[in-house]
Amino acid sequence: METIKKKPLLSGLLILFLTAMIFANIGGGMYDSLMPLYLKDLNASITQIGLFFTLAQIVPLLLQILGGWVSDTLGRLRAIAIGSVFGVIGFIPLIFADTWQWLLLAVAFGAVARSLVGPSFDAFIAEHSSEENRGRVFGISQAIFMIVAVVGPPLGGWLAGTYGFKLMLSAAGIFYFIAMLMRLGMAREAAKGATAKTEKLSFGGLKTNLVSMFGLVFSGGLVTWMLITDGLRDTSFQLSGNLFPVYMQEVGGLSLQQIGWVMSFFGLAMMLTTIPGGWLSDKAGERFCIALGMVLLSGALFVLINIPAGNQWMYYLGWGLAGMGAGVSGPAYQSLISKAVPQKNRGMAFGLFSTSLGIISLPAPWIGAQMWDRVGPTFPFTVTAVVLLLSVIPIWLKFKLPKTEETVTAEQVDENLPAVAD
Numbered sequence: 001m002e003t004i005k006k007k008p009l010l011s012g013l014l015i016l017f018l019t020a021m022i023f024a025n026i027g028g029g030m031y032d033s034l035m036p037l038y039l040k041d042l043n044a045s046i047t048q049i050g051l052f053f054t055l056a057q058i059v060p061l062l063l064q065i066l067g068g069w070v071s072d073t074l075g076r077l078r079a080i081a082i083g084s085v086f087g088v089i090g091f092i093p094l095i096f097a098d099t100w101q102w103l104l105l106a107v108a109f110g111a112v113a114r115s116l117v118g119p120s121f122d123a124f125i126a127e128h129s130s131e132e133n134r135g136r137v138f139g140i141s142q143a144i145f146m147i148v149a150v151v152g153p154p155l156g157g158w159l160a161g162t163y164g165f166k167l168m169l170s171a172a173g174i175f176y177f178i179a180m181l182m183r184l185g186m187a188r189e190a191a192k193g194a195t196a197k198t199e200k201l202s203f204g205g206l207k208t209n210l211v212s213m214f215g216l217v218f219s220g221g222l223v224t225w226m227l228i229t230d231g232l233r234d235t236s237f238q239l240s241g242n243l244f245p246v247y248m249q250e251v252g253g254l255s256l257q258q259i260g261w262v263m264s265f266f267g268l269a270m271m272l273t274t275i276p277g278g279w280l281s282d283k284a285g286e287r288f289c290i291a292l293g294m295v296l297l298s299g300a301l302f303v304l305i306n307i308p309a310g311n312q313w314m315y316y317l318g319w320g321l322a323g324m325g326a327g328v329s330g331p332a333y334q335s336l337i338s339k340a341v342p343q344k345n346r347g348m349a350f351g352l353f354s355t356s357l358g359i360i361s362l363p364a365p366w367i368g369a370q371m372w373d374r375v376g377p378t379f380p381f382t383v384t385a386v387v388l389l390l391s392v393i394p395i396w397l398k399f400k401l402p403k404t405e406e407t408v409t410a411e412q413v414d415e416n417l418p419a420v421a422d
Contacts, residue, residue: 010140014128016186017077018144021121024084024179025145027172029152030159031094033263036245037256038165044100046246050369053242055104057362059111067115068123068351069209072344076124079347081187083116084180091173095166119351126338126346132282134338135289138331139278146274146327149267157260213341213348222340223349225398229391231361233294236387238364240380243372244304251377254312262315269323270330278331286336287399291392293329296321301385305378339401 010018031038039049071079090109097103129137159168216223248254254262281289304318334350341349368380 010137011128014125014141016182017124018141020179020182020186021145022147022179023182024087024117024176025148026152026155027175027179029148029267030156030172030175031165031169033153033245033259034156034160034165034168034256036242037249037259038160039100039103040246041165042097042100042103046243046372047366047369048100049242049246050366050372052100052103053238053365054363056107056111057238057365059108060115063111063115064119064351065210065213065348066206066351067112068119068346068348069206070116071120071123071347071351072209073205075190076120076127076347077183077187077190079116079120080124081180081183083113083120084176084183086110087113087117088173088177088180091169091176095169095173115351119347119349122334122338122350123346126334127343131339135278135281135286135331135335136275137278138334139275139281142274142278142327142330142334143271146267146271150264150271153263153267154257154260157256157258157263161256161260209345209348213345216341216345216349222336222399222401225394226337226340229394229398232387233391235361235364236384238361239368239371240301240384242365243368243377243380247377247381248315252307252312252315253309254315258312262319265316266319266323266326269320270327271323273324273327274331277328278335280328281332281335286332286401287395289332290329290336290399291395293325293327293332294388294392294395296325296328298325298385298388300325301381301388305381305385336399336401 036049039052044052067079067083070082074082086109090106090113092106093102093109094106097106125138125141126134156168156172159171217227218224245259248259248262249256277289277293300318300321303321304315307314307318337349338346371380371383
């Protein structure tokens with residue numbers, strides 16, 4: 001009996017692509033969660049930390065959609081390679097800064113890198129999967145990618161705690177430099193292929209893509225509701241997310257190494273749940289997984305802000321729940337975005353959705369810092385938890401794919417095709 005060889009979910013190109021992403025983001029994972037403490041080490045106050053993260057949102061706000069358009073036009077690998085060069089340059093002011101204000105320059109270069117790499121990453125994965133298995137492909141890809149969240153924070157915490165922030169950032173830069181070399185090689189090979197994109201960047205092309213994208217945004221359908229809900233959640237995250245390392249140090253009494261290990265546990269929990277989350281997304285639907293993820297994230301925050309003094313191990317429970325929430329909802333969210341927009345606009349769409357930066361959320365980090373100072377350290381986290389829980393309502397009611405439109409499209413195509421026997 002002849003056996004049919006099953007095609008693997010991840011192609012060789014996708015595995016190489018993920019390997020380069022792992023090197024780049026181990027570097028980022030080493031310092032991202034410790035950035036508020038690096039600012040504090042450079043003599044920034046709580047209010048100044050909030051102001052820093054508010055100012056740091058301006059450049060990404062301007063570039064994120066533009067980066068997605070560049071990805072749609074030039075190709076995913078080429079956009080990622082260009083972004084990686086900016087990422088390497090961004091490490092220079094990051095390492096040599098002597099005041100917290102200088103770090104804004106590093107953030108600006110990093111924003112250019114992320115605006116090109118982030119949308120291209122998700123769009124590349126979507127284009128190497130089918131609609132039937134997209135949730136699983138995103139789940140497996142994110143599980144592999146979450147190696148960075150397991151390795152990066154404890155490595156960064158250990159290096160920063162033992163040798164100082166400067167040496168830790170230098171090590172992170174080396175990881176990113178290796179990733180840049182890999183990405184440049186992949187982009188060069190892709191450019192040699194017959195399928196390499198030949199489109200050029202032009203104002204007319206940008207205008208066409210923007211009109212198409214904003215038509216979906218203001219249509220009142222799925223994309224509109226995803227953006228509204230995403231905006232509310234992102235604003236709430238910005239209130240408190242950047243203050244949590246400071247909270248764990250000042251209120252929880254955790255050292256830099258302990259904070260690194262706690263964040264690593266978050267990554268491990270997320271890694272273990274992304275593959276089941278992707279499978280569940282394909283079976284039960286995206287909105288179920290996204291709603292479940294928001295409930296888990298909200299519950300995690302309520303646990304984290306109610307930990308008794310001296311009970312440091314409870315932080316692992318809280319961050320474990322948060323990792324499960326992110327792991328369950330992440331593949332479903334990416335899968336739903338990729339299905340809700342045309343393929344030619346995927347880069348721009350992921351640029352719009354992947355950023356947690358918007359006009360409404362722009363002052364949120366500064367407001368969160370004011371809440372900390374004026375009301376109490378737990379208040380901004382409580383607000384975030386409540387908003388996440390309330391977001392389940394629009395997610396469940398509105399996050400539905402327009403099946404009727406898909407049916408009409410299929411029928412229109414079938415009218416132009418000859419009948420084919422089953």
